[in-house]
Amino acid sequence: MKRRSLLLGASALTLSQLAGGCGTQTALKVRSLKNSVPAQVVAQFRKQLQPSPLLQIVPQTQLQELFALLQTWKSKTSAQNQGKEQEKADLVMIGDYWLAKAIQQKLIQPLDPAKLTNWSQLPPAWQTLVRRNDSGIADEKGKIWAAPYRWGTTVIVYRIDKFKSLGLKPPTDWSDLWREELRDRISLLDNPREVIGLTLKKLGKSYNTRDLNKVANLKEELSNLHRQSKLYSSNSYLQPLILGDTWAAVGWSGDVLRLMQNQKEIGAVVPISGTSMWVDLWVQPVSNQSSNLSLAEQWMDFCWQPQIATQMSLLTQASSPIIISMKREDLPEELRINRLLLPESEVISKSEFLFPLPDVAIEQYRSLWQEIRNIKHG
Numbered sequence: 001m002k003r004r005s006l007l008l009g010a011s012a013l014t015l016s017q018l019a020g021g022c023g024t025q026t027a028l029k030v031r032s033l034k035n036s037v038p039a040q041v042v043a044q045f046r047k048q049l050q051p052s053p054l055l056q057i058v059p060q061t062q063l064q065e066l067f068a069l070l071q072t073w074k075s076k077t078s079a080q081n082q083g084k085e086q087e088k089a090d091l092v093m094i095g096d097y098w099l100a101k102a103i104q105q106k107l108i109q110p111l112d113p114a115k116l117t118n119w120s121q122l123p124p125a126w127q128t129l130v131r132r133n134d135s136g137i138a139d140e141k142g143k144i145w146a147a148p149y150r151w152g153t154t155v156i157v158y159r160i161d162k163f164k165s166l167g168l169k170p171p172t173d174w175s176d177l178w179r180e181e182l183r184d185r186i187s188l189l190d191n192p193r194e195v196i197g198l199t200l201k202k203l204g205k206s207y208n209t210r211d212l213n214k215v216a217n218l219k220e221e222l223s224n225l226h227r228q229s230k231l232y233s234s235n236s237y238l239q240p241l242i243l244g245d246t247w248a249a250v251g252w253s254g255d256v257l258r259l260m261q262n263q264k265e266i267g268a269v270v271p272i273s274g275t276s277m278w279v280d281l282w283v284q285p286v287s288n289q290s291s292n293l294s295l296a297e298q299w300m301d302f303c304w305q306p307q308i309a310t311q312m313s314l315l316t317q318a319s320s321p322i323i324i325s326m327k328r329e330d331l332p333e334e335l336r337i338n339r340l341l342l343p344e345s346e347v348i349s350k351s352e353f354l355f356p357l358p359d360v361a362i363e364q365y366r367s368l369w370q371e372i373r374n375i376k377h378g
Contacts, residue, residue: 037057038312252278319341
């Protein structure tokens with residue numbers, strides 16, 4: 001799943017200048033997604049701890065690259081890896097999509113929530129997301145495998161000017177994608193879990209439905225949505241919207257928020273019936289046996305402090321899960337009124353994480369996806 005690699009802005013400062021340092025300072029080595037860790041937050045972390053540690057953050061452009069690093073470090077037979085022990089990190093950011101695979105491939109090690117002071121401040125849903133058994137499946141008795149850092153949603157993004165000129169009401173829910181006026185004017189993500197999932201949501205079902213054969217009218221609804229589409233892409237779905245070739249798209253909030261900073265004719269909405277949610281996580285590589293475990297725990301805990309969580313949410317165009325537990329009146333107005341960064345509580349309660357599915361279910365999704373995509377537009 002490729003995501004949040006488009007239109008990377010500069011609101012979160014480059015951290016390469018913080019990677020230097022000498023002497024006996026303790027260094028916490030972190031690999032993260034580009035622009036996901038603001039330099040301002042790093043400076044506050046160093047100021048808060050005494051003696052002040054170094055926080056060496058090396059950014060990557062895509063989450064898939066970060067997952068690949070975990071695989072590289074785990075491989076003891078890789079000649080390339082043997083000569084680069086110093087490049088291993090104490091903490092790595094991955095997307096929740098890769099969590100099950102990281103556990104199954106034994107790339108990461110579990111965390112000890114007793115050593116994370118602010119763990120209890122996380123909303124229950126985010127705690128459940130990272131509690132897995134050794135097969136990577138959600139398990140209320142499982143271990144804690146990751147620390148949720150920030151999250152976002154799948155949204156509908158649209159051209160305000162096109163809708164206004166045609167006298168159309170702006171979209172508010174998934175069902176609006178099926179409107180006749182949008183025939184051949186929509187771009188959809190090239191992702192079966194997202195597209196089949198939003199169709200399931202339209203039908204009042206869960207994104208994590210395991211038996212698609214039991215969902216009445218699913219194939220018909222998907223076929224109709226396919227006829228609405230102009231293209232499928234998980235990387236270039238916004239460019240046609242900017243050019244006016246499409247009038248609406250399904251996309252990820254992080255991409256869309258950055259676009260809206262400079263494109264005033266672009267609007268977006270989190271569907272009121274609920275949507276899918278993505279999460280960026282901190283994980284500890286299993287190959288990491290350094291003495292910086294305590295410092296890594298302090299960093300994860302630091303990110304969950306209300307003031308830091310608020311600042312990070314505004315600077316990185318993705319929300320900290322901690323702000324869900326805070327009173328809305330205590331949040332800055334800029335964050336409180338931004339419905340993409342912080343949807344209404346009712347919408348959040350109807351939204352879902354994409355959990356791993358059994359192999360039988362995965363095959364159902366793949367088969368249906370291929371069948372629908374092979375339908376020629378009439």
